[in-house]
Amino acid sequence: MKLRICHLYPDLMNIYGDRGNIIALSRRAQWAGIEVEVVNVPLGASLDASACDIIFIGGGQDKEQALIAKDLQEVKGKAIIEAVQEGAALLAVCGGYQLLGKYFKTGADAVLPGIGLFDAWTVAGSKRCIGDVLVECDFTGERHTLVGFENHSGKTYLGESLKPLGKVLHGFGNNAEDGREGAIYKNAFGTYLHGSILPKNPWFTDHLIRVALQRRYGDQASLARVDTSFEDRAHQAVIARIRNRGKLDTGAI
Amino acid sequence: MELSRSSGCVAQESSESPSRPNTHVMVYLPPIGTHIAAWNSKTGLLPGSAGALRVSSVRLVAAIIAGKLVAFVSRHLNLGGGTTFPGQVTRRIDPRALEKMTARLEQGCIIVTGTNGKTTTTRMISNILRHAGFKPVHNRSGANLITGVTSAILNSSSLLGQPRGDVGLFEVDEANLPRTLAETHPKVVVINNLFRDQLDRYGEIDYVAGLWRGALQTLPPSACVVLNADDPLVASLGKSTRARVLYFGIEDERYGNQILEHAADSKSCVNCGARYVYDVAFYGHVGKYACPVCGEKRPLPNLYAAHLMLASTSGSELSLSTPDGPLEVKVSLPGLYNVYNTLAAAATGFALDIPVVAIKQGVDTFSAAFGRxxxxxxxxxxxxxxxxxxxxxxxxxxxxxxxxxxxxxxxxxxxxxxxxxxxxxxxxxxxxxxxxxxxxxxxxxxxxxxxxxxxxxxxxxxxxxxxxxxxxxxxxxxxxxxxxxxxxxxxxxxxxxxxxxxxxxxxxxxxxxxxxx
Incomplete structure (x- = not known):
């Protein structure tokens, strides 16, 4: 079996170790015996919706984000939406997540248009949300936790029908107001978590690989179990440090 | 952390005054009115109303006494924070203390900033200055916020605010450059590089570049800015200042790569946003670049490494081309990044018209800043x-x-x-x-x-x-x-x-x- 990972704007949207997510996806798929091809899709290049198994877009600086917003509108937006409609897996982190919503209002008169994959919108906030995050998720049917680090000032709000990625147990999440973090639409996931997010949350990495495999090779395609010992230790270490700071109710997890 | 805190406490004892007794607090304590008046006329510090001047000086003396007492107490009780807290107290009493004290440095100030290599570069400059016969007042401990800079000059000043040194040499944290320039009115500003570092503290590198650009715009034509020609964002700052600009860089391409490392940060043109094309990249985004769209390109360096030889962990040999002709130096610090620190330090020497021989001695005899x-x-x-x-x-x-x-x-x-x-x-x-x-x-x-x-x-x-x-x-x-x-x-x-x-x-x-x- 083979998977093609499309890394959008790898040179511009890579501000918080986003490469770690590509490394995690590639390695875990390879360790499970799956052949992996990573395709870098830079500014100006078109995207072949049917050829993408997993799409990734990371975070960027303001200057880069404006360039990307334009490119998404003019070059890649349609193909991204098409791929997700067809069941491709997608992970968008921070700045990438913001631009896949409807818009990002960056200032009094400045609005970056989004592609509306997620029924969500972002407005610039005055406070920067920085720190460790712990999120509880149940979208796989099982209860899992996600750990990561967030650093954003934009506040993202979800439309009525859009599901969040999970519930914030510690940290700020989408907007520091409603206790929700990220967004899920079909197999597309938006999140503010970096750190990088996937290496320390191998169950999530494996979930993205699994749904991509099943879309390409049918529902019976299965993913071999791959060791998670170092990853689990790092995951638990984040939970422990949050708990040690007394910032987590003992009953929370 | 206890141990490192207590060593942080002694750190402010700079080598300028390794064992100065603190009893001078008493010795110097002046009959304030008369001494200050005498001192004013002596240094020719200037007119305005004598009354206002006296108030200003009394405030400074009070600020210095308070700062020195805090330094004394924290040092002797091992409380930690000795490299910044005295400056903080001094500034609370006299917010202009740093400006007043640095104004009395005969040769003015040199300010060094950048993401990597601040401490090493500053210490190498210090060594060059000493070989040239200067007495630098230097925040040697590496405490580089405005309070650390104030603490350093406080530590080496008399109670009347007269520094025991003739030139200020301060490394400053990236975000503190604007304030430091506004208060110290430096003669030379050195910027080595700008990389992604602690984004949680500073935000994005474009933001830092913007801060620096604004700060350099305030410099007069008599000042000199020493910039790394090979770092695109840093080099572009040369266009935003009226000060004289001296660029340094590496010409020898043998240690370069054709492709950028993943960690490269500023790959897009400062003018038009297009991707730079690199003839050669030395490390990160540092190299020989040009914009294929608008023509923005690396400025030709005034001082550069024409030939260089890196020897694993032991150090490097450089053949420099300088405005005064060729210069061979040996650096005992390994790595290409220390070649850049050396070029920045040597270029600073030229900015100050220091004789080549002192620059060579300063570089050749230099040993590493602690722990780097x-x-x-x-x-x-x-x-x-x-x-x-x-x-x-x-x-x-x-x-x-x-x-x-x-x-x-x-x-x-x-x-x-x-x-x-x-x-x-x-x-x-x-x-x-x-x-x-x-x-x-x-x-x-x-x-x-x-x-x-x-x-x-x-x-x-x-x-x-x-x-x-x-x-x-x-x-x-x-x-x-x-x-x-x-x-x-x-x-x-x-x-x-x-x-x-x-x-x-x-x-x-x-x-x-x-x-x-």
Whole structure:
């Protein structure tokens, strides 16, 4: 079996170790015996919706984000939406997540248009949300936790029908107001978590690989179990440090 | 952290005054009115109403006394914070204290900033200045916020605010450049590079570049700005100032690559946003670049390395081309990044019209700033200590360590305290893949040891060679045990981890307190 990972704007949207997510996806798929091809899709290049198994877009600086917003509108937006409609897996982190919503209002008169994959919108906030995050998720049917680090000032709000990625147990999440973090639409996931997010949350990495495999090779395609010992230790270490700071109710997890 | 806090406390004893008794507080205590008046006329400090001047001076003296008392108390009670707290107190009483004291430095001030290499560059400049006969007042401990700079000049000033030195030499934190320039009115500003570092503290690099651009716009034409021609964002700052600009860079291409490292940060043109094309990249985004769209390109350096020879961990030999002709120097610090620190220091010498011979002596006789690079003997083994604090710096350290191609034993210490940067996602931008098959053992410790272990696993470093040890003492012992007789343990700590491991080795009796170096 083979998977093609499309890394959008790898040179511009890579501000918080986003490469770690590509490394995690590639390695875990390879360790499970799956052949992996990573395709870098830079500014100006078109995207072949049917050829993408997993799409990734990371975070960027303001200057880069404006360039990307334009490119998404003019070059890649349609193909991204098409791929997700067809069941491709997608992970968008921070700045990438913001631009896949409807818009990002960056200032009094400045609005970056989004592609509306997620029924969500972002407005610039005055406070920067920085720190460790712990999120509880149940979208796989099982209860899992996600750990990561967030650093954003934009506040993202979800439309009525859009599901969040999970519930914030510690940290700020989408907007520091409603206790929700990220967004899920079909197999597309938006999140503010970096750190990088996937290496320390191998169950999530494996979930993205699994749904991509099943879309390409049918529902019976299965993913071999791959060791998670170092990853689990790092995951638990984040939970422990949050708990040690007394910032987590003992009953929370 | 107790240990490192107490060593932080003694750090403000700069080498300018290694054992100055603090009793001078009494000796100098002046009959305020008369002395200040006398001093005013002596230094010709200037007109305005005598009354206002006196109020201003009395305020400064009060601020200095308070600051020195705080320094005295914190030093003798080992309270820590001795490198910044006195400055904080002084500034509270007289917010213009730094400006007033630096105004009395005969030769003015030199300000050094940049992401990597501030401390090393500043110390090398200090060595050059000494060989040229100057007496620098220097924030040698590396406390580089405005309070640290104020503490440094406070520490070397009389109670009347007269510095015991003739030139101010201050490294300043990136975000503090505008304030420092506004208060010190420097003669020379040196900017070495701009990389992604502690984004959680500073925001994005474009934001920092914007701060610097605004600050340099305030300089008069009589000032000089020393800039790295090979760092696109830094070089572009030369267009935003009325001051004279002196560029430094590397011409010799033998250590360059054709492609940019992953950790490169400013790859898009400052003018038009197009991607730069690189003839050669030395490290990160530092190299010979040009914009294929608008024509923006690397300025020709006034001082450059025409030939250079790197020798693994021992140092480099450089043939420089300078405005005054060729100059051969030997640097005892390894790595390409220290070549840039040397070029920045030498260029500063030229900016100040220091004779070539003093520049050469200053560079040739220079030894490393504490902890950045340090070799310590422990029994029959060696510990090689190199600070790592961001992707570009870490890549350079790895590249330098493995220039000899031999496998090594490592101890990696990753903390995420505020001084390290609390966001450790940068570990994923370091090219640890270069370690595949090259490490015999890696012991990992620090507050983010688990993240580091995952990073190495995904870099395909043999997990059997990796061990985690929470306790620093045990981690060091484990690392040393991995090293054979006569071998070397390569210790790579982040900033606060470096303070901790140094404090530990100090407790074990292997290294001196850092103010002694």
């Amino acid at each position: 690079i340090e070799r310590v003997a422990i029994g029959d083994k060696m510990v090689f200590l190199a600070l790592v604090k961001n992707p570009v710096g870490f890549n350079e350290v790895l590249r330098t360590l493995f220039l000899d191609g031999l496998p090594k034993n490592l101890l990696i210490l990753i903390n995420d305290n505020i001084a390290d940067g609390t966001d450790i996602s940068w570990l994923w931008d370091v090219d640890f893949e270069a370690l595949q098959g090259k490490v015999n053992s890696v012991v990992i410790s620090g507050t983010r040891a688990e993240d580091m272990a995952v990073r190495l696993k995904y870099a395909l470093v043999d997990t059997a060679a990796i061990s985690l040890e929470t306790d620093l003492d045990k981690a060091l012992q484990a690392g040393l045990t991995n090293v054979g007789e006569g071998g070397t343990l390569y210790v790579l700590p982040t900033y606060t981890a470096m303070l901790e491991i140094r404090a530990l080795m100090q407790k074990m009796g292997y290294v001196g307190k850092f103010w002694q170096d």
